[in-house]
Amino acid sequence: MRLRWxxxxxxxxxxxxxxxxxxxxxxxxxxxILGGLTLWPKNFxxxxxxxxxxxxxxxxxxxxxxxxxxxxxxxxxxxxxxxAYAFSRFRFLGDKHLFFWLLTNRMAPPAVFALPFFxxxxxxxxxxxxxxxxxxHTLFNIPLAVWILEGFMSGVPKQxxxxxxxxxxxxxxxxxxxxxxxxxxxVGVAAFFCFMFSWVELLLAKTLTAVAAKPIAATMxxxxxxxxxxxxxLAAAGALTIIPGAVVxxxxxxxxxxxxxxxxx
Amino acid sequence: xxxxxxxxxxxxxxETHIYDTSVSLHDQGFNVLLGTTLAGKTTLxxxxxxxxxxxxxEIWFNGQNVTxxxxxxxxxxxxxxxxxxxxxxxxxxxxxxxxxxxxxKRVEIDxxxxxxxxxxxxxxxxxxxxxxxxxxxxxxxxxxxALVKDSDLILLDEPLANLDFKLREELRDELPRLFADRxxxxxxxxxxxxxxxxxxxxxxxxxxxxxxxYGPTAAVYRHPIDExxxxxxxxxxxxxxxxxxxxxxxxxxxSVKWDVPAALNDLPDGLYQVGxxxxxxxxxxxxxxxxxxxxxxxxxxxxxxxxxxxxxxTDMKWVSxxxxxxxxxxxxxxxxxxxIDGCLYFGADGRLIETPAADAVPQAATA
Numbered sequence: 001m002r003l004r005w006x007x008x009x010x011x012x013x014x015x016x017x018x019x020x021x022x023x024x025x026x027x028x029x030x031x032x033i034l035g036g037l038t039l040w041p042k043n044f045x046x047x048x049x050x051x052x053x054x055x056x057x058x059x060x061x062x063x064x065x066x067x068x069x070x071x072x073x074x075x076x077x078x079x080x081x082x083x084a085y086a087f088s089r090f091r092f093l094g095d096k097h098l099f100f101w102l103l104t105n106r107m108a109p110p111a112v113f114a115l116p117f118f119x120x121x122x123x124x125x126x127x128x129x130x131x132x133x134x135x136x137h138t139l140f141n142i143p144l145a146v147w148i149l150e151g152f153m154s155g156v157p158k159q160x161x162x163x164x165x166x167x168x169x170x171x172x173x174x175x176x177x178x179x180x181x182x183x184x185x186x187v188g189v190a191a192f193f194c195f196m197f198s199w200v201e202l203l204l205a206k207t208l209t210a211v212a213a214k215p216i217a218a219t220m221x222x223x224x225x226x227x228x229x230x231x232x233x234l235a236a237a238g239a240l241t242i243i244p245g246a247v248v249x250x251x252x253x254x255x256x257x258x259x260x261x262x263x264x265x
Numbered sequence: 266x267x268x269x270x271x272x273x274x275x276x277x278x279x280e281t282h283i284y285d286t287s288v289s290l291h292d293q294g295f296n297v298l299l300g301t302t303l304a305g306k307t308t309l310x311x312x313x314x315x316x317x318x319x320x321x322x323e324i325w326f327n328g329q330n331v332t333x334x335x336x337x338x339x340x341x342x343x344x345x346x347x348x349x350x351x352x353x354x355x356x357x358x359x360x361x362x363x364x365x366x367x368x369x370k371r372v373e374i375d376x377x378x379x380x381x382x383x384x385x386x387x388x389x390x391x392x393x394x395x396x397x398x399x400x401x402x403x404x405x406x407x408x409x410x411a412l413v414k415d416s417d418l419i420l421l422d423e424p425l426a427n428l429d430f431k432l433r434e435e436l437r438d439e440l441p442r443l444f445a446d447r448x449x450x451x452x453x454x455x456x457x458x459x460x461x462x463x464x465x466x467x468x469x470x471x472x473x474x475x476x477x478x479y480g481p482t483a484a485v486y487r488h489p490i491d492e493x494x495x496x497x498x499x500x501x502x503x504x505x506x507x508x509x510x511x512x513x514x515x516x517x518x519x520s521v522k523w524d525v526p527a528a529l530n531d532l533p534d535g536l537y538q539v540g541x542x543x544x545x546x547x548x549x550x551x552x553x554x555x556x557x558x559x560x561x562x563x564x565x566x567x568x569x570x571x572x573x574x575x576x577x578x579t580d581m582k583w584v585s586x587x588x589x590x591x592x593x594x595x596x597x598x599x600x601x602x603x604x605i606d607g608c609l610y611f612g613a614d615g616r617l618i619e620t621p622a623a624d625a626v627p628q629a630a631t632a
Contacts, residue, residue, distance in 0.1 A: 181353030
């Protein structure tokens with residue numbers, strides 16, 4: 001039993017290894033990376049980060065990504081709120097089927113939609129805009145947000161609505177002033193998942209953009225540029241890409257725990 | 266402040282939740298809706314509040330037809346069985362919420378909320394969130410919100426059912442005081458007959474979507490118009506058995522017979538029903554005219570001051586309720602005594618034939 005620390009330690013070690021490797025690479029020069037196996041940076045350098053934060057071709061990728069991710073999160077949650085409310089509060093013809101159908105949208109791989117979306121957005125002159133990517137991602141995010149929010153809303157007794165009506169609230173006043181604050185952790189969790197999905201999704205974002213709205217993931221995954229291999233630079237970009245997700249997770253960690261206990265996340 | 270239902274029917278899908286119901290509620294004291302779960306109490310209250318529209322029929326309030334008027338414009342208050350408060354607002358804001366919506370002045374809101382909080386002993390909790398309160402305090406908050414505005418109609422839907430025993434008694438004693446000097450119609454739904462008796466006022470017995478009887482509580486208890494009402498208004502459950510009248514005697518079974526009661530005197534021989542409340546069947550003779558009833562003990566439930574004993578006589582199960590502790594052996598054959606002066610007699614159609622002259626509210630009701 002003295003070795004019981006072994007398994008978790010190994011687990012964490014393996015888990016952290018790729019991240020360590022990425023961060024360590026980002027502080028190396030490209031020559032050192034290509035030169036051979038080194039466990040830690042021999043010539044510690046911040047040049048990679050400085051390049052990313054000063055050259056528009058790099059930092060614009062981050063700005064573009066953040067713009068369409070935020071747009072997408074806002075659109076998805078706003079559209080999902082009334083839908084989830086309807087599913088949680090009303091019984092209507094085919095409600096269960098519709099709810100299931102929404103979920104099946106998430107089962108299709110994004111690659112399926114890459115071609116039709118490319119053609120469609122080009123046809124209506126939305127190609128290479130932030131809103132194009134944001135809209136494309138709602139296809140997957142709205143069903144997810146509806147599903148998460150419906151779980152939270154169903155946890156709120158219908159009598160709360162009735163009590164508010166009895167107190168004199170109209171529907172919208174009740175929804176904004178009473179209901180939204182009541183399920184704010186659900187909104188937090190839904191927003192988090194929309195943010196994360198949109199942030200990590202590469203294929204649609206890459207397909208629908210060229211220059212003006214090019215996401216960081218697209219910039220980062222080109223393996224060679226005019227100046228040859230820039231592995232150190234790519235590693236630094238990768239390390240920076242992890243940060244927003246980590247920040248968002250930090251802020252919603254309590255809500256997610258709540259979401260788990262409600263059984264919907 | 267009078268509420269009247271005229272031929273109200275509520276159907277949901279293919280199911281009828283409320284059958285044709287007409288009733289005019291009293292504006293003084295409590296109107297108790299008494300019925301088991303699924304009797305339609307909550308549905309009826311939703312119709313009264315305006316949260317649901319009747320499928321057909323009309324609802325009149327103070328001489329006005331309010332059938333189509335939305336709940337927001339009806340000036341009603343509702344307290345539910347579950348403790349419903351706004352989790353995101355403080356207790357103060359919870360109580361103040363109907364006043365804020367009505368656009369009342371800040372000073373007036375402050376005054377009213379503090380007065381109501383004082384009445385319900387919530388003053389120290391005003392700054393807290395509802396989730397930080399005990400169940401009793403949460404329900405007090407819901408009550409305070411219902412009382413803070415001058416509603417014309419206050420609907421209490423089993424408000425004490427989710428509270429533990431002690432708190433329930435405490436709050437139940439306070440309720441009549443809270444409503445004493447208010448000019449409003451109060452409707453109180455409960456599934457417990459004793460609660461109806463304690464609150465007094467008027468009672469509407471409900472069974473499977475119908476109001477079987479409405480009248481002063483004591484009258485409904487003493488003179489239930491039919492078997493169903495008697496069953497609804499009895500806890501422990503009333504004993505109902507077939508009785509054969511032949512000549513000068515009525516026969517419950519081969520061994521149990523007694524003289525024809527006054528009620529059946531002028532009626533032809535044949536089959537009748539007798540209803541005996543459990544407190545009229547005791548282990549020792551109680552009352553002037555008793556008839557022994559022998560049975561096999563099946564279950565004994567002892568509370569501090571009384572014993573409820575279930576026993577079988579012939580094929581039928583009986584329930585008796587005696588003062589004091591009687592720890593009878595299960596399986597033993599014991600003799601019980603039926604106070605026949607208190608029996609209720611029903612015709613073959615289930616309607617009450619004659620009411621007993623001297624029936625008293627059971628002791629347990631006031632315990």
